Amino acid sequence: MDERSFSTNLEYYKSFYYVVKYGTITAAADCLCLTQPTVTSAIQKLEEQLGCTLFLRTKRGMTLTAEGKILWDRVEPACQLLLSAERELAAAQKLDGGNLSIASTEMSFRTYVLPAMERFTRDHPNVKVRFRNAPLSDKILDMIRNGEIDLAILHAPFQAGEHLQTRLIGTIEECFVAGPKYAFLADAPRPVPELLQYPFVSVPEGSSTKQYVSGIFQRYGLDYEPEMEVTTSELVIQAVKHNLGLAMLPWQRIRKDVDRGELFRIDIGGPPMERKAYLITHGEIPLGPAARAFVDQYLPAPPEREEKAAPKG
Amino acid sequence: MDERSFSTNLEYYKSFYYVVKYGTITAAADCLCLTQPTVTSAIQKLEEQLGCTLFLRTKRGMTLTAEGKILWDRVEPACQLLLSAERELAAAQKLDGGNLSIASTEMSFRTYVLPAMERFTRDHPNVKVRFRNAPLSDKILDMIRNGEIDLAILHAPFQAGEHLQTRLIGTIEECFVAGPKYAFLADAPRPVPELLQYPFVSVPEGSSTKQYVSGIFQRYGLDYEPEMEVTTSELVIQAVKHNLGLAMLPWQRIRKDVDRGELFRIDIGGPPMERKAYLITHGEIPLGPAARAFVDQYLPAPPEREEKAAPKG
DNA sequence: TGGAGGAGATAGATCTGGTCTATGGATGAA
DNA sequence: TTCATCCATAGACCAGATCTATCTCCTCCA
DSSP: OOSOOOSSOTHHHHHHHHHHHHSSHHHHHHHHTOOHHHHHHHHHHHHHHHTSOOEEEETTEEEEOHHHHHHHHHHHHHHHHHHHHHHHHHHHHTTSSOEEEEEEOHHHIIIIIHHHHHHHHHHOTTSEEEEEEOSOHHHHHHHHHTTSSSEEEEESOOOOOTTEEEEEEEEEEEEEEEOGGGGGGGSSOOOHHHHTTSOBEEOOTTSHHHHHHHHHHHTTTOOOOOSEEOSSHHHHHHHHHTTSOBEEEEHHHHHHHHHTTSSEEEOOSSSOEEEEEEEEEESSSOOOHHHHHIIIIISOOOOSSOOSSOOOO | OOSOOOSSOTHHHHHHHHHHHHSSHHHHHHHHTOOHHHHHHHHHHHHHHHTSOOEEEETTEEEEOHHHHHHHHHHHHHHHHHHHHHHHHHHHHTTSSOEEEEEEOHHHIIIIIHHHHHHHHHHOTTSEEEEEEOSOHHHHHHHHHTTSSSEEEEESOOOOOTTEEEEEEEEEEEEEEEOGGGGGGGSSOOOHHHHTTSOBEEOOTTSHHHHHHHHHHHTTTOOOOOSEEOSSHHHHHHHHHTTSOBEEEEHHHHHHHHHTTSSEEEOOSSSOEEEEEEEEEESSSOOOHHHHHIIIIISOOOOSSOOSSOOOO
C-alpha cells in the first residue's frame, strides 16, 4: 500500500527504552534480565538500522544525541501504550479489570442473573459488569450474534440459530393463577380450553413467556389473545391480583402470594409445566476471562446430560 | 523500579499490526516480506505471551476479539509513532528534513555563513536552518558546549576550551581605514602608535575584532580605547565615512569604498594583517546529517595542513 | 599514585528460535 | 467438481541473539 513496513527490529526499542530510562546500559540490562553485552549490541544494531548515532557514550552512562531525542519522543509514548495494553490484558486475566456484558429477560434476570451477578461483583469489584435488559428473546440473540454482549440467559422457547451455543442451567415450573374474583377456578383441575373463557393478562407479544403460553393453547387448536398486555411480570401479578384476568407465572415467584391467599393457583391436570432456562453464548467468539469465570463459577452447573439445541421444554 | 519489563516480544506487534491492518495473515506476510506460516506463528506466540485469544479465524480472514480490540487500540497508535520516528530519521538522513543550527558573529556571517547557507537551503529546502547571531565569541562557544547549536564560524582570537574542535576555513586581511577628513594618513606608511592620536570607532567590548585590534596596540604597550562603539561593522563604516574616527575593517569589505574614494586605507608597514576564520564544532557530540553535509560540502575545504587549537592569527 | 569499581566495547562459542518449504483441511466461487 | 484462498502444522535449517570472558577507559579514594 502506501507505506513500506518497519525498517527496524521492534525488539530493539525495548533496549532503547530502558537505556534511556535508566541512563546506563548495565541498568537497562538488569531490568530486561539480559546481560550488558546483549543490550550494547541491541543498541548498536538499532543505530545501524536507523543509520544514525542515538547515544553519546559518556563516562557515566549514555545520553541521547539530537537524533536520539527525536526517537525518544516517539518511542517513550509508544512503549507506554504497549505496556499499558499488556497491563490491561493481564488485569483482565486476573479478573482485576475487564468487562462482562450480560443480557436477559426480566424473568431470567430475577432467577439466575441477579444472584450470580451479586456474588461475581463482590468477588471481582474491578470488572465492569454491564447488564442489558431486553424483553424480546430475538433481540437478545441478535446481540450475541453481533458480539454486543458476552452471554445471555433465556427461557425456552427461543430460536437459537447458527453459531449460538446453549447450555441448560435450570428449570422453573409455570402455573396458571387467578385473583380473588376467579378463586373458584382453583377448586379443582380445569381443562385448558375452559380457561380461555376468562380474560388473560400477559407480557407483550414476542416475549418467550407469551410464546410459551400460546404453545399450550395451540395444542388444543386454540388462539391465545390476552385482553391485557403489560411490560413486566411484576405488573402481571398486580393485574391478576386486581382481577383483571388470569395469567401464567412461575410458581416459585407467586407461591408466597398463594400462601397468603392473594393469588390462586389453577390446576390443569397432567404433569407440571416446566420451562428450561439456557445460558447462551456465541459458539465461535471465545469468551473473555470475566465471562468464562462467570459461566463456570457463578452460574448453576449444567445437569448430568447437556442438551444441544433449545427444545420446547 | 515500579514496573516490570515487557512480557511480550515487541517484534510480534509488527505482525499484529499488519494482520489487523490488512485483515488476513497472507496479506500481512506479503507486506512484511515474510511467509504466511511465519506470521501465523508470530500471532500464536503473541497470543500465548499475552495469555488470550486476539483473533477470530474466520473463513475470509482474521477479525479481532474483544481483547484483540483492546490491544489494537494501543498498538495502532504505538506503531504509528514508531513508523513516524523512522520516517523522520530517514528524512534527516536524506537531508529531506531535520535541523541545522549555526551561529556566528556578523563578520563571519557575511563572509562564510551567508553564501554557504544560500546554496544549502537551495539544495535542501526541507532542512530547517536556524541561524543565531551573537556579537560575542564567548557566548557562541558556550552555545556549542551546551549543544544549543551544531556549529559556529568565528574569527580569531577566541578561547576554544576543552571538547571543542576547530578547523581553519579561511583568512581575511584587515586594515586601518579613515574617512576624507583623515585621508592624509593614507599618503605614506604610518607607525602604529601614531594612529592612537586620532579617535577610533569600534564594535563593542568583548567582540573578537575589538580584541584583535587591542592586541595590535598592546604589542606597542598602548591601550586601545575607542572613542565610539557601535554594534555592527556596517555602522562602523558609516561612522568612518563621516569622519567620526579611524577603524580596522576587513580589506575585502571596504575595497570598493576605497576605490570610490570614500574611504582611505592606512598602511602601517610590515606584513599584511591576517585573521583566520575557524569552523567550530563540539568534538564529542556527533554532527547530524545536515550539519555534516554543511561542513563537508558547503564550507571552504580546509587548507593543506590543519591547525589544532585557535592561534592568535 | 596505585588500585578498586563501574561504565561500555569486543571476541568467540553456543544454541535458541525465527524462517522457510511442503502439506493438509476448510470454505467459497466458478 | 474443481479451483482459489486462507490458516494451521510439521520438520529442517541456520541466522542471529545471547552468554561468558576479557579489555579499555574513567573516576574516586586511600
